[in-house]
Amino acid sequence: MRVRFAPSPSGQLHVGNARTALFNWLLARGRGGTFILRIEDTDAERSTRDSEAAIVRDLRWLGLDWDEGPDAGGSHGPYRQSERLHLYESYAQELLNADAAYYCFCSTAQLEVERQEALAAGRPARYAGTCRRLSRDQAQARIAAGERPAVRFRVPENRDVVFTDAVRGEVRFHTDVIGDPVIVRADGHPAYNFAVVVDDALMEVTHVIRGEDHISNTPRQILLYEALGFSLPAFAHLALVMGPDHSPLSKRHGATSVAEFRSKGYLPEALVNYLALIGWSPRGSTHGRSAGDDAELVPIDEMAKRFALEDVGHSAGVFDEEKLAWVNRHYLKIADPIRLAELSVPYFNEAGIRMAPDARGLEFLASAMTMASASVDRLNQVPARLALVFDYDAAATLGDPHVRDEMQNDGARAVVRALAEELASAPRLDRDRFRAVANQLKTRTGQKGKALFHPIRLALTGRAEGPELDLALPAIDRGAELPADAGMPKILGNRERAAAFVAALDRVVD
């Protein structure tokens, strides 16, 4: 089995295309097949080397590795269409010689007029066939006179083209509704429908798995396979990915590219898992009926084992970022904290919490990470969740009317003052020591529950909400003990915070 993903390098890798790549990859990896990356850059106008590099980077990031491709090499190269021009040329010539193709001198303007007329008259909008009957001599004469013709494929008349789509079953087209397609443009570049056929055939692709937008192109291509004497691959057409309004997912729906989702802080394994869920269910193949568990959260290698084209859904799916976020939360929870710490660093810097942690700094970040990774949707939310460790400003906290209000309460003030006293002589807090201190405060002040813990939270974290105190406070004190050269910002310890808070409180309440 040989499958391929053939993007055109004219922009970012769209998640819909990433899903197509993924399904190809899953099939290849699940069946011991070969996965090929081919760059379809015959449109020189739009193709750029930067886009190609970006697509390659994004595929790698997703973990979709290929066995043959522009960088990987392989026995069926080259893998960039721009480097295969001589091949298209020779096959086009073969078709021309066999009279299966002909030169077309129609101008695009003329073509457009004909198209509009056909549409207006209610006829199928297809090439009228003006140059179909030009003799070889006539054509040669016009070329000699300096005209630059395109080459069109002669579609056989009055025939059915039938193929069995691996996801939809039998699909049938009548050739009379298919206009003769251009296979070589006037500038000498091959057109898509021609280049794919030549490439897929020469690369011995056995399963062409691509977007549904190509289903109507398939009969043209099949006819080309036949004319060229190539044997047919199996075809499978995947339904498209839509936006919430059920139109194809595009910019106006928000993020659409793999790169954007990466920079928002989604994990690659989450994106991949979620993408597979659109149009495919890991349970479908096993016909499980009970489920109820995490049946949809399946790592990519496991998906490869279960994946089958026959189980792919027929209808377009709406991209639901809420569900992506849910999948991402799952992978965030099971990810290695050190990895998450490393991945989070750029987001901290973006958020103004400047850091360049060394191993010790990273280890500290990782230890604090559990507070965030269990409760955040994406990596870019980590800094906000952990900001309480890095920023502390008692005066600013007391500037909040709600906080000041709460501190009007005698009980709350007693808790905070006692806290400062306890901490003044206490060692740095770990979980147990904090609990001991909390108990101490409880007996000293008589406060309990919310009346006890909330003032503590306010005084030590400067915030009314946040992670559990017995996680946050130890993290703060671990941070306070970090050596100055660990590449982390200076972190104020709980003792200092309590003292600062009481001092600020004294200034405010008098």
Added chain:
RNA sequence: GGCGGUAUCGUCUAGGGGUCAGGACACGUGGUUCUCAGCCACGGGACCGGGGUUCGAAUCCCCGUACCGCUACCA
């Protein structure tokens, strides 16, 4: 316009001639006795419409409707 494709909760889906039409995300309620997030429990919520076949249709067939794609010297 022509041709092709598709149609189960708001969303992703399972199933498929007789089921209480199952699950997940989201949503609502309650719990987790510091808060937010999370987590847990419970709850509401669907077979596009019309014909036909059949004892019985959401399931099979036909028609319609809606949506998507192709109809390019884009891919």
